[in-house]
Amino acid sequence: MPDSASDVFDIPADVLQRETARIFRGHGLLPNDADWVAEALVEADLRGIHSHGVTRVPIYTERLARGLFNPRPNVCVVRQGPSVVSVDGDNGMGAVVGRRAVAAAVDVVAETGCAAVGVRNSNHFGIAALYAEQLVAHGFIALVCSNAPPTMAPHGGRSALFGTNPLAFGVPAPGERQILADMATSIVARGKIILAQQRGEEIPLGWALDPDGRPTKDAATALNGVVLPFGGAKGSAIALLVDILAAVMTGAGFGTDLPDFYNDLDRPGNLGHFLLAIDPARFGERDRFLERLGRYINMIGDCPPAEGFERVQLPGEVEAGLRRKHLSSGVPLSQDILLGLRQAAGHADVSLEL
Template structure:
């Protein structure tokens, strides 16, 4: 079997959707989840891509995530909504937030969505980018099950806890900055494990606290934070922003995202949208243009998030190279569902 296979975006969408429908997920929700996973894969983020389908399917089968859940929105104030994810997949809840925030932000200058009883929210930059493409500056905070120890500690307490940011740039693609507070997102290690590949040293420790290049050992060990103590402090900050602030579980209370065992993880996300024209008195467009010009004039500098644009264009034109082991697993899930329904 070839190490990787080429698959088009529509074929990947259909395959992931079929696999999820076959595993206790409503068709509309399955399509929305598949769309988010394929978009992440196309943007060069395989840790949030098709490698997630087997774990999502296992959780839907066991009821750890409700594949039929419908999120609900509560308007708390003119600039704040609370969204109940109902222990379903995060993407429908995120859609509610992203649909509501633009008008609120333009009316009030700033708006926030607090999402609780949620799940894995994928590539945070994609959600921010949707707001930036509508002219808003956006921030997303999301917590995750424990995998990082407090600085100086040995036992994991915080999640990899992504922080994402996006800002509109007149006449250019939006600026997108997306990072986990671990040196890499844990999904990258999971993707390496599924593909049978080693990971670089410096990403993670095994369960005994030793550096490891074994992806399986890293999955049951701890992640190393970016910037050492500073990264661990950021992880704690996100726990406040995405869990305490919205009323969801902390990372040390949440069940894992890579198996069907356990209770729903009850993760949280906070999304903040800002109208930069209102906050800057109309100066934002000129100011962001000056920043981008300075970046362009800095020899050797690379704009954060810029690789996603070329990756998307290549995926749209030529398809995506996916590890064959991952595609085989997703195809098996879809075939099993087809046999059960026949």
């Protein structure tokens, strides 16, 4: 075992996936649903997005234990038009509801060439890229976004109104390269500030404001204040668009109607998601699309790198490289995170093999 909470050691991804799924089965999820939730978390860790990885297991299981997640939801999928689908997640775990939304989109795109899927009554679904990637695997261009509880001030404000409202997109590309972007509309995902607090680390100025609206480097103070949108007014506008698409339009909660994920343990979440899937082959031959995209990718790759860069990379290449590395070497986890997993398992009388 590591000697201190700061020590890190590597867990094989398949072992971490299996044991995380066992925790969720112990908390009442059906086997397939437990696998999907575990996959969403482990995939984040594999890609180096540890703020959305298995560090979330303790709060997920606490909300399950308090009845704030429905472990066995009756997810309702209703076709509202030729290319439009509404999904009511019945307060299920976000990864479970997100999978059903992807499946609905795939069915509709196969028929019409385009699908817009709006989701309400869902919860935190992990990294948005996972759902975009699932759609890309079917050959579709994908846009996926979700709203979140208010932790970010709108541009020019000092109180929380927007969530960090992630937005992801993916495009099927020729060969081994991929185009897969996933970004919070804040300068940084709030989960990274939470990790900084857990590790006793400072955060850079410009990430957040304290409760009085002043820039701060103290992670704990930042968590009592607000994070800031990336790009000032531009990021704020995109966060607003995500709220409109994923929540205002779908019937999900938005703004200050949403409970704090970690501290408000009396109300369910009612988050919303929005998925858009397009079959590029409906605009011409698929091979022609891939050939044209391949030429464009080559142009990007041929762009001379700026100082400090070895080459120009496509969105998603860094994460794909980390995923390959961690599949080989294992997922790096601190003793604190492993302790959280064991405690969550113990609450469900599950003995972990970690």
